[in-house]
Amino acid sequence: MSDPISALCRDCLWMGAEPTGRLCPRCGSRRLVRHGALDRLTIAHIDCDAFYASVEKRDRPELRERPVLVGGAKRGVVTTACYIARLSGVRSAMPMFKALKLCPDAVVIRPDFAKYRRESARIMAKIHALTPLVQPLSLDEAWLDLSGCERLHGGPAAWVLARLQGEIEADVGITVSVGLAPNKFLAKIASDLDKPRGFSVIGADEAQAFLAPRSVAILPGVGPAMARSLEGGGWRTVGDLARADPKTLARRFGAYGLTLSRLAHGQDGRPVNPDQVRKGISAETTFEDDLAELERLEHRLWPLCERVARTCRQEGTAARTVILKLKTADFRLITRRRTLPSPTQTASTLFAATRELLATEANGRSFRLIGVGVQELTEAQDGAPEDLFGSGESRALKGERAMDALRERFGADAVLRGRALKPRG
Numbered sequence: 001m002s003d004p005i006s007a008l009c010r011d012c013l014w015m016g017a018e019p020t021g022r023l024c025p026r027c028g029s030r031r032l033v034r035h036g037a038l039d040r041l042t043i044a045h046i047d048c049d050a051f052y053a054s055v056e057k058r059d060r061p062e063l064r065e066r067p068v069l070v071g072g073a074k075r076g077v078v079t080t081a082c083y084i085a086r087l088s089g090v091r092s093a094m095p096m097f098k099a100l101k102l103c104p105d106a107v108v109i110r111p112d113f114a115k116y117r118r119e120s121a122r123i124m125a126k127i128h129a130l131t132p133l134v135q136p137l138s139l140d141e142a143w144l145d146l147s148g149c150e151r152l153h154g155g156p157a158a159w160v161l162a163r164l165q166g167e168i169e170a171d172v173g174i175t176v177s178v179g180l181a182p183n184k185f186l187a188k189i190a191s192d193l194d195k196p197r198g199f200s201v202i203g204a205d206e207a208q209a210f211l212a213p214r215s216v217a218i219l220p221g222v223g224p225a226m227a228r229s230l231e232g233g234g235w236r237t238v239g240d241l242a243r244a245d246p247k248t249l250a251r252r253f254g255a256y257g258l259t260l261s262r263l264a265h266g267q268d269g270r271p272v273n274p275d276q277v278r279k280g281i282s283a284e285t286t287f288e289d290d291l292a293e294l295e296r297l298e299h300r301l302w303p304l305c306e307r308v309a310r311t312c313r314q315e316g317t318a319a320r321t322v323i324l325k326l327k328t329a330d331f332r333l334i335t336r337r338r339t340l341p342s343p344t345q346t347a348s349t350l351f352a353a354t355r356e357l358l359a360t361e362a363n364g365r366s367f368r369l370i371g372v373g374v375q376e377l378t379e380a381q382d383g384a385p386e387d388l389f390g391s392g393e394s395r396a397l398k399g400e401r402a403m404d405a406l407r408e409r410f411g412a413d414a415v416l417r418g419r420a421l422k423p424r425g
Contacts, residue, residue, distance in 0.1 A: 005039035005158075007034050008038060011166075012026050013155075015155065038158045041180045041182055046123075050082045051120075055116060072286055078090060083195075123168055123172055127144055131146050133146075145271070181207075219260060220263065229253075246261040279377070297362055309350055309400065317377045319374030320377075321340070321374060322354055323335060324361075329365075337375075339376075350372060
């Protein structure tokens with residue numbers, strides 16, 4: 001491995017100096033990765049390509065050449081659009097009715113999150129087998145740091161990642177894209193450059209020139225409101241920020257101004273942190289028809305509390321803050337929150353808290369969406385206080401864990417709480 005490596009074939013895993021032609025000298029493949037720092041970079045971002053839609057297409061081969069949308073029907077939103085559908089302008093989080101206007105031939109599939117979690121676990125197991133330094137961002141993406149693993153795996157990080165990419169495609173049946181870079185920020189950008197089934201590299205030397213012409217919206221933490229604020233100050237591109245005086249940015253945006261300056265220069269000192277806890281967990285649903293009656297709203301609230309609580313238990317976390325989200329018929333967003341006496345991971349406690357918040361808001365108005373979220377996540381403890389809302393948190397936790405086990409063995413509908421039954425009328 002002492003000879004410089006500047007090219008890698010993703011099909012046969014050949015590595016070497018830049019070949020004279022466009023094809024792999026061993027197998028003739030065109031799928032070559034070329035970069036002068038290919039054997040030195042170790043930070044990667046793995047991103048599944050249109051994950052939910054890809055899993056559905058894998059399981060239904062007759063849909064392979066069809067546009068597929070995963071999400072709610074009629075009044076819902078697009079959770080994932082396959083790449084064929086994206087050619088029509090469809091994107092994630094778009095209202096389904098709008099997506100179907102753009103792509104009327106699309107096949108709409110209700111999401112099966114239990115299946116997606118299972119497939120995510122298979123992929124994450126392969127990633128964790130490579131290095132302990134893995135930081136998942138969601139079910140379908142993660143950062144990893146392969147520093148010091150060359151001898152263990154018999155090749156540099158780029159070679160290990162190309163092999164992983166092929167293994168996931170062969171064993172799981174979906175494709176992933178890889179970004180390789182000197183830091184997390186650049187790796188995440190790189191993974192999105194050549195989707196699907198891409199493998200892109202951004203080195204430190206070209207990072208600033210690569211970023212300069214791009215919108216400030218590409219930077220982490222820059223949402224629509226922040227982008228407008230930056231543009232109002234004359235910083236429309238990342239290059240504008242790179243040329244700005246860091247002190248000016250700090251005066252305008254505080255500590256985050258200094259972060260923006262560093263990112264604009266392609267610098268990111270954040271380590272890949274396997275212990276980083278996610279900030280929150282949420283679930284929501286959009287109704288087929290607007291709802292106003294409290295009983296019917298509660299009926300839709302309960303399964304969301306179950307979903308969020310089950311995720312907490314699966315991840316070994318408990319939540320201190322509960323959030324209720326409502327969207328009125330005229331699209332006005334309402335959020336209400338409550339801090340619990342002690343962290344919880346039970347649907348019973350989440351429902352008790354959000355039900356009280358909902359009762360205050362359900363005053364005759366019609367709603368088109370309801371959601372539940374939790375924040376202030378902590379590591380769950382073995383014990384649980386008995387007095388939350390007078391319902392016995394420890395007893396509820398035992399019961400819900402028992403239901404988890406039954407559903408895992410016999411299916412999601414194997415056991416239902418009375419609360420989940422449809423109200424009369």
